[in-house]
Amino acid sequence: MTHSDAAAQIIEAVGGKQNVSNAWHCMTRLRFALKDEAAVDLETLNAIDPVVGAQFNSGQLQIVIGTDVEDYYKPLMDQLGMAQQDAIDENLDADGSDKKNLLIRFMDVVSGTFGPIVPAIAGAGMIKGLLAGLAAIGVISNQTDTYIVLDMLASGVFTFLPFFVAASAAKIFKTNQYVAVAIAAAMQYPAMTAAVAAGEIERFMLFGVLPVPVFSYAGTVIPIIFATLALSYVWRFVDSHLPKIMRTVFTPLISLFVTGIVAFTVIGPIGIYFGDALAAGVSALFTFSPVLAGFIMGVTRPILVFLGLHHAMTPVALQNFANQGWDMLMPTMFMANLAMAGATAAMYLKTDDEREKGVIAGAVVSAFLGITEPALFGVLSKYRKAFAAACLGAGIASAVICAFGVRIYGYILSSIFSLVAYIGPYFPFALLGIVIAVASSFAIAMVLTSRSSN
Incomplete structure (x- = not known):
């Protein structure tokens, strides 16, 4: 099926072009403002080949496609006869309702602000993490011209x-x-x-x-x-x-x-x-309790991502880097992503549907690479006990690494590739956290769910 064919099927499933007021996309999702939500056929929508999952959230219809969402967005907008817009992120999860308290609205704004910036800070963060890791094992000296130039490339966005x-x-x-x-x-x-x-x-x-x-x-x-x-x-x-x-x-x-x-x-x-x-x-x-703090940060992380509020913690992490030169929040985000991967992987063994297995396998790989939306919206939102397992696994692993004082010295995308940034005294405990995050969430999901669980 071509991208254009898939876009046509999506338009039909959401009630036709006459039902679409506007459409956007973020890193992994198509987002629709619709005139009549009742006209949407979610069952048909979820059966379309590129669709990983679909749900209504804060007045929007959000359709999870994956990191190639832009390939579908362009023909979609052409068929709708609408002008394409730049990629956005979680800001549009906010419905602007006065019913939201000030804290939630503030978190919405911060999340929406950081969404579009993530590629820049993630790319720079990966360079920064790689430099830190190579310097820690003595491959490169922080006094060399090469290090200085690469550090400028990595640090410019943060400065x-x-x-x-x-x-x-x-x-x-x-x-x-x-x-x-x-x-x-x-x-x-x-x-x-x-x-x-x-x-x-x-x-x-x-x-x-x-x-x-x-x-x-x-x-x-x-x-x-x-x-x-x-x-x-x-x-x-x-x-x-x-x-x-x-x-x-x-x-x-x-x-x-x-x-x-x-x-x-x-x-x-x-x-x-x-x-x-x-x-x-x-x-x-x-300071009061690293274990309690780690557990709270870890267990709530998948929920924040699901609600589109995960970038709201980014300013705190950045403030930590500015104030003390290191941060303890980002390691818990790392553990949460791996826990979501582990719980999602368990669902691979819980289904006999080949198409579902394909979706789950892709979501697991994506979660290991730091993009958890396919796992959350395409798998864990359907298997709620597995979602709970991901939260618990994230909390347990985060509590363990925080007990050992694991910290990171530069912003970096929370993917398996970010492990290089932990090279140094905390590296063994970071490895331990990875094992615990994946294994505990996988085991809890296997125990809590059954093949018919949904």
């Missing part, structure tokens, strides 16, 4: 992360991306970074009366997200009150000036304190 966050958040808040990036650039301007490095002053005085605290915004996330949110309100207000002939010049001028000052004096400092508080809270939990 200038506010630029990426600004561009991504601007899409979410529907405001001008370039002005958002301009604010991020201002917050990392050399005058600010040099003042931080010198440590000689605590603040600048704007107009002689407004204090601008001196902070390092390199690698930060929370300040620029809130600054971009503020920009969206300022931009709309200014744009709506200016004559059209003046908007091209004066809307960005006034928006940058007002939002920039507010970002420097209020939003940035509050964002720094808020980010530090989040990281300190997680750190306090690990």
Whole structure:
């Protein structure tokens, strides 16, 4: 079946093109805004060859395809007669309802902001992890030119992360991306970074009366997200009150000036304190009980991924790297991905359906490589006891590695290839965690489920 044929079948199963208001895609899923959800034939939809799973979530129909989703998205949009859009991520899982509390809405925004950035930070993180591993075993010295150049390649995205966050958040808040990036650039301007490095002053005085605290915004996330949110309100207000002939010049001028000052004096400092508080809270939990903290982080990880909120923990991990040079959350994410792979693998032995076996095998491989959506939505969402097994396996393995103090020194995609980043004193315990994550989730799933379990 061609991609075009599959797209045509998907359109028919969702109620026809007349039932589609809009369509997007993320890393692994097609997403639909529909006029009538009752018109969707889920049984037919799930039987279409590339479809791994389908479900309604927060007002959307989400169809899990896999990492080749874009190959199906292009003909789909052509047949719908709609313009293609850039890949998005979990932000659209939020339905915008006021029923959501502020914490959930904040997590939605953070998740949606980081979704599009993941390829950049994952690629850079893999280079960083590989460098760390090679340096740990003495293959390369961190004093060589080669190391320095490769480290620049790996570290650039993290140093200038506010630029990426600004561009991504601007899409979410529907405001001008370039002005958002301009604010991020201002917050990392050399005058600010040099003042931080010198440590000689605590603040600048704007107009002689407004204090601008001196902070390092390199690698930060929370300040620029809130600054971009503020920009969206300022931009709309200014744009709506200016004559059209003046908007091209004066809307960005006034928006940058007002939002920039507010970002420097209020939003940035509050964002720094808020980010530090989040990281300190997680750190306090690990200090109180590494085992309990590991179990909580591990057992909830598959649930967060299922809800599309998994990137909400990324700012905490990044803040840990910025504050202390290492992080203990990402190892638990690693364990969770492997636990999902283990529980999914158990379902391979629980089904006699050859097509289902093929789907499961692909999902297991994908989960080992760090992409867990096919396993979650295509397999574990149908075998709920296996989903519980994945959560328990992740919790157990995470508790064990946290008991041994396993940590990581740079952001890296949570896949089997990230193991190289653990080379060093924690390597044996990371290996132990992998075995426990896969074996425990597999064993629990085998015990809890039966061939008829669904």
